[in-house]
Every structure is written in C-alpha cells, then in structure tokens.
Amino acid sequence: xxTIDTAITASRELYDQxxxxxxxxxxxxxxxxxxxxxADVARCADWLAHALRGAxxxxxxxxxxxxxxxxxxxxCSAGPSAPTVLFxxxxxxxxxxxxxxxxDAPFNPxxxxxxxYARGATDDKGQVWAHVKALExxxxxxxxxxxxxxxxxxxxxxxxxxxxxxxVEARREALRCDAVVISDTPMFxxxxxxxxxxxxxxxxxxxxxxxxxRDLHSGSYGxxxxxxxxxxxxxxxxxxxSSGRIAIPGxxxxxxxxxQEERDELAALGYSDETLxxxxxxxxxxxxxxxxxxxxxxxxxxxxxxGILGGFTGEGAKTVLxxxxxxxxxxxxxxxxxxxxxxxxxxxYVKTLVQPGISVTVTDLHGAxxxxxxxxxxxxxxxxxxxxxxxxxxxxxxxxxxxxPVVELFDRVLGSPTVLMGFGLNNENAHSPDEHFSLENFxxxxxxxxxxxxxxxxxxx
Numbered sequence: 001x002x003t004i005d006t007a008i009t010a011s012r013e014l015y016d017q018x019x020x021x022x023x024x025x026x027x028x029x030x031x032x033x034x035x036x037x038x039a040d041v042a043r044c045a046d047w048l049a050h051a052l053r054g055a056x057x058x059x060x061x062x063x064x065x066x067x068x069x070x071x072x073x074x075x076c077s078a079g080p081s082a083p084t085v086l087f088x089x090x091x092x093x094x095x096x097x098x099x100x101x102x103x104d105a106p107f108n109p110x111x112x113x114x115x116x117y118a119r120g121a122t123d124d125k126g127q128v129w130a131h132v133k134a135l136e137x138x139x140x141x142x143x144x145x146x147x148x149x150x151x152x153x154x155x156x157x158x159x160x161x162x163x164x165x166x167x168v169e170a171r172r173e174a175l176r177c178d179a180v181v182i183s184d185t186p187m188f189x190x191x192x193x194x195x196x197x198x199x200x201x202x203x204x205x206x207x208x209x210x211x212x213x214r215d216l217h218s219g220s221y222g223x224x225x226x227x228x229x230x231x232x233x234x235x236x237x238x239x240x241x242s243s244g245r246i247a248i249p250g251x252x253x254x255x256x257x258x259x260q261e262e263r264d265e266l267a268a269l270g271y272s273d274e275t276l277x278x279x280x281x282x283x284x285x286x287x288x289x290x291x292x293x294x295x296x297x298x299x300x301x302x303x304x305x306x307g308i309l310g311g312f313t314g315e316g317a318k319t320v321l322x323x324x325x326x327x328x329x330x331x332x333x334x335x336x337x338x339x340x341x342x343x344x345x346x347x348x349y350v351k352t353l354v355q356p357g358i359s360v361t362v363t364d365l366h367g368a369x370x371x372x373x374x375x376x377x378x379x380x381x382x383x384x385x386x387x388x389x390x391x392x393x394x395x396x397x398x399x400x401x402x403x404x405p406v407v408e409l410f411d412r413v414l415g416s417p418t419v420l421m422g423f424g425l426n427n428e429n430a431h432s433p434d435e436h437f438s439l440e441n442f443x444x445x446x447x448x449x450x451x452x453x454x455x456x457x458x459x460x461x
Contacts, residue, residue: 003141003142003146003454004450004451004454004455006141006142007134007137007138007140007141007142007450007454008137008447008450008451009141010137010140010141011133011134011137011443011446011447011450012443014133014136014137014140015443018129018133018442018446019111019116019439019442021051021129021133022109022116022125022126022129022442023109023111023116024047025044025047025048025051025091025120025125025129026107026109026116026118026119026120026121026125026126027107027108027109027118028040028043028044028047028107029093029096029106029107029119030043030044030091030092030093030120030155031092031093031094031095031096031119031158032067032068032092032093032155032156032157032158032159033094033095033158033159034095038068041068041069041092041155042068042069044091044092044155045062045068045069045070045071045091045155046062048071048091048153049061049062049071049073051132052071052073052132052151053073054136055132055133055135055136055139056075056135056136056139056140057073057074057075057135057149057151058075058077059073059074059075060072060073061073063167065156065163065166065167066162066163067155067156067159067162067163068092068154068155068156068163069155070152070153070154070155070163070164070167071091071151071152071153071154071155072150072151072152072153073150073151074148074149074150074151075144075145075148075149076148076149076150077144077145077148078144078145078146078147078148078457079148082146082147082148082457082460083147083148083178083179083378083456083457083460084147084148084149084150084176084177084178084179085147085148085149085150085177085178085179085180085181085379085453085456086149086150086151086152086175086177086179086180086181086410086414086416087131087149087150087151087152087180087181087182088152088153088154088180088181088182088406088410089124089127089128089131089152089153089154089182089183089184090124090128090153090154090155090156090157090158090184091120091124091125091128091153091154091155092154092155092156092157092158092159093119093120093123093125093158094119094120094123094158094430094431096119096433098433099433101433101434102433102434103117103433103434104117106118106119106433106435107119109121111439114438114439114440115436115437115438115439116436116437116439116442117434117435117436118435118436119435120435121428121435121436121437122424122425122428122429122430122435122436122437123184123424123430123431123435124157124183124184126423126424126437126442126445127183127184127422127423127424127437127445128153128183129442130183130423130442130445130446130449131151131181131183131445131449133446134445134446134447134449134450134453135149135151135449135453137446137450138450138453138454145453145457146453146454146457146458147453147456147457147460148177149453150175150177152175157184157406160366160405161405161406161409164406164409165409165413168409168410168413168414169413172413172414175414176414176416177414177416178378178379178416178460179377179378179379179416179417179418179419179456180407180410180414180416180417180418180419181379181383181418181419181421181452182404182406182407182418182419182420182421182422183421183422183423183445183449184404184420184422184424185400185402185404185420185421185422185424186400186422186424186425186426186428187422187423187424187425187441188269188396188398189425190425190438191391191393192391192393192396193387193388193390193391193393193395193396193448194387194395194396194397194398194422195375195380195383195384195387195395195396195397195398195419195420195421196373196398196399196400196420196422197372197373197374197375197380197397197398197399197420198298198299198334198335198370198371198372198373198399198400199370199371199399199400199402199403199404199407199420200298200299200301200302200332200333200334200370200399200400200401200402200403201332201333201334201337201339201367201368201369201370201371201403201408202330202331202332202333202339202366202367202368202403202405203330203331203333203339203342203343203346203364203367204306204328204329204330204331204364204365204366204367205328205329205330205331205343205346205347205362205363205364205365206326206327206328206329206362206363206365207232207235207326207327207328207329207350207360207361207362208324208325208326208360208361208362208363209228209229209231209232209235209310209324209325209326209358209359209360210228210323210324210358210359210360210361211225211226211227211228211231211321211322211323211324211357211358211359212225212321212323212357213323214323215320215321215322215323216320216321216323217319217320217321218319218320218321219319221321222321225321225357226355226356226357226358227321227322228310228322228323228324228325228358229310229311229322229325231325231354231355231358231360232308232310232325232326232327234353234355235327235350235353235354235360236305236308236327236329238349238353239303239329239346239349240303243288243289244286244287244288244289245288245289246301246302246303246331247349248303248342248345248346248349249345249348249349250345251301251342251345252301254336254337254338254341255300255301255334255335255336255337256334256335256336258295258299262299263295265397266292266294266295266298266299266398266399267292267294269294269396269398271292271293271294273285273293276293279427287300288300294398294399297401298398298399298400298401299334299399300334301331301332301333301334301337302331302332303329303330303331304329304330304331304332305327305328305329306328306329306330307327307328308325308326308327308328309325309326309327310322310324310325310326311325328365329346331346332401332403333369333370334370335370335371335372336370337369337370338369339367339368339369340367343362343364343367346362347362350362368403368404368405368408369405369408370403370408371404371407371408371411371418373407373411373417373418373419373420374417375397377417377419378456378459378460379417379419379456380417380419381459382452382455382456382459383395383419383421383452383456385451385455386421386448386449386450386451386452386455387421387448389451390444390447390448390451391444391448400420404420407420419452421448421452423441423442423444423445423448424437424441425438425441
C-alpha cells in the first residue's frame with residue numbers, strides 16, 4: 001500500500017474524531033465584526049492552535065494583531081530540496097442575523113442527512129478543518145510530511161482582513177513558498193470538483209446625498225426644494241441602462257475579454273438557468289446582453305445597489321421631504337480593471353448627475369482587485385489530479401463571482417501562484433441562515449488534500 005493510500009486509510013479511521021472536532025470548532029461563535037464576540041474569536045484562535053499542535057505540527061503560534069489573532073503554524077523539516085506549500089484559511093464567521101430564520105441555533109451544530117448545519121460550516125471552518133485533518137492523517141502514517149507546510153489561518157477575513165497585509169509584508173521571507181492553497185471557493189456542482197482560476201474584484205462605495213438643512217413638510221416645501229431621495233433615485237437610475245449594461249463612461253475600457261476557448265469551456269459546463277431560477281425563486285434571469293449566465297456570474301463586471309436609506313419608513317404615513325439620503329453600491333470587477341480607477345470613474349460620473357439644490361459625496365469603503373491565477377503550474381496539476389482521483393470524475397476549471405482579496409496579496413507580496421481548491425457548494429447558504437456543509441464533501445476534501453500535498457511533493461521532487 002502506498003503512503004498516500006495509507007494516509008487516506010488513516011483519515012477514514014479518524015473520521016469520527018474529525019467530525020467531533022468539526023462540531024467543537026463550529027460551536028465557537030467567532031463573529032469577527034461584533035465587538036461583543038471578541039472573546040469568542042480569541043478563544044477560537046487558541047482552540048485552533050491547540051488542534052494544530054495535536055495534529056502534529058511542531059511550531060504553532062497565536063499572533064496578536066491590532067484586531068483579531070492570526071494562527072500560524074509550520075513544519076519545514078522536509079528541507080530546502082522539497083517544495084513548500086502555504087495553506088491559507090480563516091476561522092472567523094459572518095454574523096447570524098436574522099436569528100429567527102435559523103432552523104436550529106447557529107452555534108449548536110446539527111448533523112442531518114449527512115450534512116452539518118452551523119454558522120461557518122462551509123465558510124470556512126469546514127474546509128479549513130479538512131486540511132488540518134489531512135495533515136494529521138499524513139503525520140499518523142509517515143511520521144513526517146513529504147514537503148514543507150506553512151499554515152496561516154486568520155480571524156478577520158469576514159471584515160476585509162485589515163491586519164493581514166501588514167503581517168504578510170512583515171514576514172514575507174518567512175512566508176516564502178512555492179504555492180499557496182486555499183479552500184474557500186465552491187465546487188461547480190455536487191460530485192463535480194473544480195479549480196477556480198479567476199476571481200472578480202470588488203469596489204464598494206457609499207453615495208450620500210444632502211439637500212435642505214432639516215427634514216421638511218412636503219406640503220409646505222415640496223415643488224420648490226429638491227428631494228434628496230428623488231435626486232438619489234435619479235443617480236442610481238443613470239448608473240445602468242435598461243438592459244443592465246453599466247453606463248459609467250470608460251467602465252468597460254480595461255476589461256480583458258474572455259478568449260473563445262474560455263467561452264467554449266464555460267458553455268460546455270452545462271450550467272442550468274432553470275436550476276438557478278428555481279433556487280432563488282424568480283421567473284426570469286436578468287443581466288448584460290450577449291453573455292450566458294456563467295459569463296455574467298463569473299467573468300463580467302457588475303454594479304448593484306446593496307442598500308438605500310432615507311426619509312420616513314415607519315408604519316403609516318408621514319409627509320416628509322427628507323434632508324438626506326444614502327445608498328451603498330458595490331461593483332464586481334474582472335481582470336484588467338482596477339478598483340481605484342473604477343471608483344474614480346464612478347465618482348466623476350456621479351458629479352455629472354448632481355441636480356440643483358443637492359450636494360453629493362462618494363466614499364470608497366472597501367475594495368479588492370480581480371485576480372487570474374495560472375492554470376498550468378505544478379501545484380494546479382497536482383490539485384487537478386487529486387480532485388479527479390478522489391471524486392472519480394474530470395476536474396472542471398471555472399471562475400468565481402466573489403472576491404478573495406488575499407489571493408492578490410499573496411501574488412503581489414510573495415510572488416507565489418495560488419490554487420483555489422474548494423469543497424463547498426454555492427447553495428450551502430454561506431452568509432445566510434441555515435448555513436451547511438456536505439459531510440461527503442468534507443470526507444472527500446480530507447482525502448483530496450492528502451493527495452494534493454503528497455502529489456505536489458512527488459511532482460516537484
């Protein structure tokens with residue numbers, strides 16, 4: 001029996017222990033955005049560090065930051081001739097609101113129908129835990145790893161990783177590696193593993209519209225004083241045309257178009273519009289003309305209003321002309337586009353839409369540049385082979401509509417190619433009530449991780 005087969009056998013023998021550990025991991029309410037949960041976030045970091053030591057990693061630290069801790073571990077005993085992989089994940093989770101929409105308590109993990117339900121189950125604790133248990137299985141069978149491994153698991157991903165960049169930049173030499181592996185992306189479909197090679201970026205802004213110095217009686221002032229909500233609606237309506245194409249001048253200038261080969265690959269995935277419509281309960285889909293749904297979701301830029309605030313929204317009627325209105329607007333960006341440039345383009349365009357009696361400010365709240373990762377690297381080949389062997393089917397190559405800012409950070413600071421090898425599914429309610437994770441994918445995720453680490457070591461030897 002090969003070393004890989006022995007490690008996989010060990011992972012199966014350890015499964016009950018692995019599941020118990022996952023339940024304990026998910027029971028800790030590590031909500032990074034809520035100050036009242038800070039003690040739980042710190043407790044989760046300590047718990048994870050203890051688990052990494054128990055898995056066999058000889059050097060484990062809980063690193064304090066100006067925010068929540070970073071858990072860092074490494075085993076570089078394979079020596080300089082062996083490749084080095086950096087595994088990145090996060091142990092913090094999204095808030096649980098609205099709590100009344102959860103079937104069970106979000107931090108009381110429940111297993112039903114070979115699925116585990118809890119906040120953080122798929123994003124990202126379940127996927128992090130698969131790698132921890134893969135490394136443990138390898139230690140249990142060989143006593144050592146066939147390659148050098150560095151593990152970086154942060155507690156601030158869900159709030160934009162404000163302290164990760166300083167950590168990585170300060171330790172760039174210590175973090176040097178041949179490849180980065182991240183499991184925080186979805187598989188294409190159940191039973192259909194995939195590697196993500198493109199991530200959209202993000203530009204998130206707030207548009208504030210101010211009119212009169214106070215709320216006014218709409219009967220006494222309406223018709224003579226401009227209404228900030230009306231003015232904001234005018235601005236929002238002008239951001240896109242009726243077909244859904246973004247109207248900001250220059251917005252599409254830097255977009256790198258999909259190659260015909262990529263378009264053919266996406267078309268061949270067999271993506272089902274009917275499944276999507278049924279999943280979100282809409283009669284029709286809507287998006288930029290000339291592109292199929294996977295292209296719209298993964299490879300074309302978007303602009304969406306995420307929230308609007310202004311005026312009277314209580315029960316009954318109040319005839320008020322509000323003094324202020326506000327909108328949150330996000331733009332998903334694709335390779336070629338720059339967050340800073342797009343925010344400036346939007347700001348310049350909004351200025352042309354300002355009506356008399358109104359002032360407008362645009363505030364850049366958060367951003368991440370889009371990323372394309374190379375598909376033909378030793379690490380990507382090892383990952384594809386690991387997934388195909390584990391799932392018994394061909395690995396798909398896809399893009400992803402969301403953003404993982406750390407990928408751009410690792411590329412820029414470490415110069416290391418990233419492998420985005422996720423085991424979750426898009427319909428597992430990440431960020432929503434009743435978040436869950438397939439335990440079949442958890443088991444196969446452990447086995448795929450074992451095959452990846454061992455396979456990458458063999459390919460680079």
